[in-house]
Amino acid sequence: MTKDVKKVVLAYSGGLDTSVILRWLQDAYGAEVVTFTADLGQGGELEPARKKAEMLGIKQIFVEDLREEFVRDYVFPMFRGAALYEGTYLLGTSIARPLIAKRQIEIAAETGADAVSHGATGKGNDQVRFELGYYALNPGIRVIAPWREWDLTSRTRLIEYAEKHQIPIPKDKRGEAPYSQDANLLHISSEGKVLEDPWIEADDSIYTRVVAPWDAPDKVTEITIDFERGDAVAVNGEKMSPATLLTKLNELGGANGIGILDIVENRFVGMKSRGVYETPGGTVLFAARRAMESITLDRGAMHQRDELMPRYAELIYNGFWFAPEREMLQAAIDKAAERVTGTVRLKLYKGNVMVTGRKSPNSLYDEALVTFEEDQVYDQRDAQGFIKLNALRLMTLKRNGG
Numbered sequence: 001m002t003k004d005v006k007k008v009v010l011a012y013s014g015g016l017d018t019s020v021i022l023r024w025l026q027d028a029y030g031a032e033v034v035t036f037t038a039d040l041g042q043g044g045e046l047e048p049a050r051k052k053a054e055m056l057g058i059k060q061i062f063v064e065d066l067r068e069e070f071v072r073d074y075v076f077p078m079f080r081g082a083a084l085y086e087g088t089y090l091l092g093t094s095i096a097r098p099l100i101a102k103r104q105i106e107i108a109a110e111t112g113a114d115a116v117s118h119g120a121t122g123k124g125n126d127q128v129r130f131e132l133g134y135y136a137l138n139p140g141i142r143v144i145a146p147w148r149e150w151d152l153t154s155r156t157r158l159i160e161y162a163e164k165h166q167i168p169i170p171k172d173k174r175g176e177a178p179y180s181q182d183a184n185l186l187h188i189s190s191e192g193k194v195l196e197d198p199w200i201e202a203d204d205s206i207y208t209r210v211v212a213p214w215d216a217p218d219k220v221t222e223i224t225i226d227f228e229r230g231d232a233v234a235v236n237g238e239k240m241s242p243a244t245l246l247t248k249l250n251e252l253g254g255a256n257g258i259g260i261l262d263i264v265e266n267r268f269v270g271m272k273s274r275g276v277y278e279t280p281g282g283t284v285l286f287a288a289r290r291a292m293e294s295i296t297l298d299r300g301a302m303h304q305r306d307e308l309m310p311r312y313a314e315l316i317y318n319g320f321w322f323a324p325e326r327e328m329l330q331a332a333i334d335k336a337a338e339r340v341t342g343t344v345r346l347k348l349y350k351g352n353v354m355v356t357g358r359k360s361p362n363s364l365y366d367e368a369l370v371t372f373e374e375d376q377v378y379d380q381r382d383a384q385g386f387i388k389l390n391a392l393r394l395m396t397l398k399r400n401g402g
Helices: 016-029 047-055 067-080 094-111 126-137 155-164 242-255 280-296 299-318 324-337 382-399
Strands: 007-011 032-039 061-065 115-117 142-144 180-183 188-191 221-228 231-235 260-266 272-278 342-349 352-359
Touching (some): 016 032, 032 047, 047 061, 067 231, 067 242, 067 280, 094 299, 221 242, 280 342, 299 324
Parallel strands (some): 007 115, 115 142
Antiparallel strands (some): 260 272, 342 352
16 A cells, blocks of 8 residues: 555545544545535534534635535436436435535645545445546546555444544444434435344434424425426425525425335445435425426337436446446436426325326327317227237237247
8 A cells, every 4th residue: 555645635524434534544644634525415514524624733624515516416417317226216325426526526636635535434335436436537536445444443443543633522423323324405314233134123213304204294285396497496486496495395395204215225336235215305306307207208208218217327326427328318318308397286295295286388298189078189990000000910929829
């Protein structure tokens, strides 16, 4: 392991792990450390991270509000693709990593740093996502992944290291956490510890953004969401910025117990992992977009996009946001989304999202065609030839012993 690193940009949360990493980088590499703390809507104040970095002697500290960029340039494009990993997961953690990686590389260029570092472990997906992003944007960058190098392999050893170097440890970090959590504006994930047995039910105390459905109000909440060219732009008729809109949907969905998901997923690194995810606003938005698409997208376009979706979702999950194949798929997805404009009406109730109406100036729904009443548009006798032509190969197969 060569240690000819002069300056490193660390993705820094201010928590126990990254605070220890900060000091370890100084000790192990003798490098100057630049900290970067991103506000992606995880909640809580970020200024403590700045103050802690200052206390640890850091001179170049970046604390940035990236919420609007996160939703506008990452979450919304992903939602245009109707992305669900393994049919269920809305990719809340996955979609945050490319933006953090991009900004780290930019800061490295601005500050003259020759390396970047992250706090992801050697067992998870995030190490892959961060590092694929780094290398895609700067092939010559040096990447330092402490969890793959150091011998601080337990929580106890991390705390001992922090105490030895007088790194402040929050009281809630001294006890054994029931699970590990990661949050941003799209979701909160909980993994590890008591959740490692996939049979054990998560306790209600796990929920921080969503009210447990059984505790949600016994009252329906009705809302409307407006779309323009594939993206949500208003809730209940009020125009909002992307981050403000997702925040509003989080509030509405969370209060009604919407967006809880308990799954076992296949990590890119090869193991299965159990997680409990809270994605209230994203769950509402996903349902609304599908409803909007149902009357604005041609059948062929919708089905083609849906065929692309599993591959698109897998690329994001695995960390290939900046790969050319993801960008190629995105171009096709965005072309289809150009027609997705209009309004969807929904009811939210005890964990359920129910679509009750949709309208659009681009609607392909033709009441004159679909009516069960008498019409002058559709000749039902035409269906006979259509069926016979489609049945031709089936009849031929049967007649010849198939």
